[in-house]
Amino acid sequence: MTVRTELFKQITGALANAKFPIKTPEELLNAFPDGANTTCKAEGVKMTAGEACKLLKPGDFPFKTAGQVANTILERAGL
Template sequence: MGIRNELFQHWIDALSGVTFPVSSKQQVYAGLPKGAAGNLSIHGLVICNVGELFEKFLKPTDFPISSADELANLILDRAGI
């Protein structure tokens, strides 16, 4: 599995508690177990803090976001992955 596919699947899993569509970062945070304070980890290695990542890559004009797939692709595209 390529790194993009692996990261994509981790995002999809992490976003499973989020009810889409969402109209703000706060709605996404509300569906995450640790909210903005959570970290995304792969194989035990912390990749990033969710809140910091969203602040860097998500803009108010990105919303509404209709699905976990859309959000994961948006983040990965903006990260250049």
């Protein structure tokens, strides 16, 4: 499994109970189980939700699915 695939699974899993659409960065952080401290890691890559949200832009919102969130974060992180 690639790093991207593993992180995608972890991000979407963390957002499994989130209510979409998510319209703001604050809503997104609150949707993660441990808020900004929610951590995903794979093969030496570690990212918190707080760090990931810094990669997002106002135009990225609203998010309609967890997969959309994960893909946007991973693309911006260069993964």
